[in-house]
Each structure stands twice: as C-alpha cells, then as structure tokens.
Amino acid sequence: MNNLYLGLAIALAVTASSPRAAGQQPAAPATVGGCPAEPLAFHNCALEKAKTFQPPRTATGKPNLQGYYRNRLAQAFSVEGVSGSEPLVNDRIMPWTLAPPMIVDPPDRKIPYQPWAAPIGRIGENYSKYLDPRTACGSGGVPRLALQDPNQILQPSTDDYVLWLFEDHHVHRVISMNGRPPLGDAIKMTNGDSRGRWEGNTLVIDVTNLNGYTWFDDSGNFYTNAAHLVERLTLIDPDTIHYEVTVEDRQGYTRA
C-alpha cells in the first residue's frame, strides 16, 4: 500500500440541554464519555470502551445511534492542531485557539501531503488566496460537517438507510445500508456517495465520488477528488459516539 491514509478521531456527544447563549461554543471539556479530551488519548480510550459497551438497540436489533449530536473535541481552525508558534493565534479580529491535532495517524499527526499539495493545504494557498467553500453557501462536506455542525442521526425502521442531517443549509446525507451498487466514477459530489454497513456495533460508511472541492477545516486542509473515506461511528456510552475517519487519497497524499 503506497497511498497514505489519515485517521481523524473525534467524539460526537449528545447535545446537552443546558441553556447556552446562541452561537456560543461549549467550553472544552476535560473528559468526554469517560475518556480524556485530547484526541489521540480519546481515540485509544474509546477503542477500549467500545469493546465492552453494549449500545441501546433499535426495534430491529441494530445499535441505536439516533439523537442530536455535536462534536466536543474538535476545533474549526485546523485538523493539524494550532500551536503557539502560529501567528493567527494573535489575530486581532478572530484569534485562533490553541488546540491539539485531531489527527491520530500518522504518528507525527500531520496530513501526509505529497510535495505539490502541502503548500496549498497547510495554511497555504487555499487559506491566503481563496474563499472558504462554506462562505458561498456550499456544504462543509465530509468530514467537516461532522467536525463543525450540530447534527441529527435518524435510522428509519426499514434499515435500508441511515439519515444524517446537519443544521447547515439543510445539508443531509442519505447513507444507503442496502448494498446498492456504487455510482459511476464520472459523478462527483460535494458530499460524495455514502454506502454503510454494520460491523459489530460500529456503523462503517464508505464515501466515494467526492468532488474534492471541500476542506477539512478553516485553514484549507484538503483531499482531492480521488479520495476515498471510511467513517466509523461507535457508541462508547449512551450519549457519546466515537467518530473516526480514514482518508485515502493517492493523488494528494503519500506514505512517508
């Protein structure tokens, strides 16, 4: 395997009903779902918890992921994290917040860009020359929607689809669970084509047919239209989903 993948892990926690000023971000918690809030520590702890936690079930016996969620670990600025040496931390209008990387693999916790791609994605050309695709009412794409948007998971009783609705612009994902054939390669979409399956208690979603126009974060980190994403959603307690996405992109990334 000479194409590199990138693993991102976050926690999708049930939205608390405690009153909060509109638009205010929840304060970074010390622990989420009984695991440390630092993404890599959370990821390892969540993998352990998932081995023993028995999730609630739907009427048809599937793990019941339904509910309203929002991410509790990620920040919007950069999936590679924000360090004190980043000048934007001192931005006078919108200072970035110090944050650990959300990337859990590779071990250096950086996106393994090919040489041409790094100067575009890593607070590079995308950030300095182009508008964030979201500003023109575009969809955040995958996985940015899950990283940044309040969302709702619905599992219709027929088990042939899982619906993932996002607050932003009526954006929704229809995840086919009935093994339908993939789309032809020529059809490229902002949110791609999602086909899901259950592996034990984990909802595994293959995402293909991506148009490569979306970013991971506000700083312009990206994948190309050759990317293939595998998302894994696992409940680790009644209110917390461990969300992991592996990004393969032969065109944009390389195994170091």
Added chain:
Amino acid sequence: MRHGFTCVIAAAVLVAAPMAAAAQVSASPRTVDGRPNLQGIWQVLNTAAWDIQDHPARLGVPAGQGVVDRGVRTIYTDGTPHPEGSINWWMGDSRGRWEGNTLVVDVVHFTDQTWFDRAGNFHSDGLHLVERFTPAGPDHINYEVTVEDPAVFTRPWKMSMPFYRRKEANVRLLEYDPGLLLDQEQAERERRTTR
C-alpha cells in the same frame, strides 16, 4: 384440440388478471411497525413546477392543466404539537399523523417569501397546509394538499396529483450544491470574458 387448449389458457389468464391487480394494491409495502412504507424516490408527471393553474404553452414552458381541485423536510410523527409561533421558516413546521393508510401532515409557521410555482402564485406567512399522502399501490401515492390562507385567498382550496415511483434500477437522488455551482458558473464566465 390445439385450438381448445389455447382457449383454456386464455380464460385462465383473464380470470387471473383482475386478481393480480387487487393483490398488487394490498401488497403495498409496510414498515416494521405496520405503517405504509412510503420510502422511495418519487416524481410527479405534470407541469405544476411552471404553473399550478391551467396554462397555455409559452417559450420554454409546456402547456399544462392546473393541479388546483416540494430541500429536506422533517415531519414529526411522534404526536407532538406545533411549537408556539410566531416563527417564519422556509419549510414551515410539519406534524404528521396516520389516518388509516394515509399520512396526514399539518404545516404552519411559513415565511411569505416562497412561491407555489415559477408563475409567482404566492401566499402569506399565515399559510396553513394539510397534506395527505395515500398509497395507491406499490408504486403510486395519491398526494392532496389543502391550502388555507385567509390573508390571500377567499376560501381554502386544494391541489391533487399522483406521485410515481421511479423504477430505474439503482435510481437515487443526486446532489444540487448551489454554492459550488455558482462558483463554477462564475469561473466559467470569467474564462469566457476577454479583458
């Protein structure tokens, strides 16, 4: 003898056909909780997108008969009531209930910024809709909507149309991302413009 034999087959087919049609209606798919399963990709076959009333052909618009006498909508079917107004939502607030095989959806809390069609037929933010989705066989839904808006109409009125299930193998809804399409259109226009 051959002739007689053929007749028997034909008679059997004639008898069987109406029974098959009746069985088809009762074989409408059900969800696990016994409700009609309305899931699928549906489409109307009419010209209401241009004009919900009778209209002659215009350039780019096929003539059509009126249907008088469609983002993501969440329709709550858990028995909860509409939230208190006033709220102005593009898609309104939809609360559904089952009357036999019919899904009845009550919708209020609209904005006054949307139209019924491209002809400009409109409503106020006091619009109240009652939609009725009735399965009429495995591949048809009879859709009926009662429109009530005393600020704009003198009396409630109805539209009615069948929804047809799309039967192509592997049919699915694709994406329409206006932000992306606008960007592409703009880039294309700039490419064509000589400076």
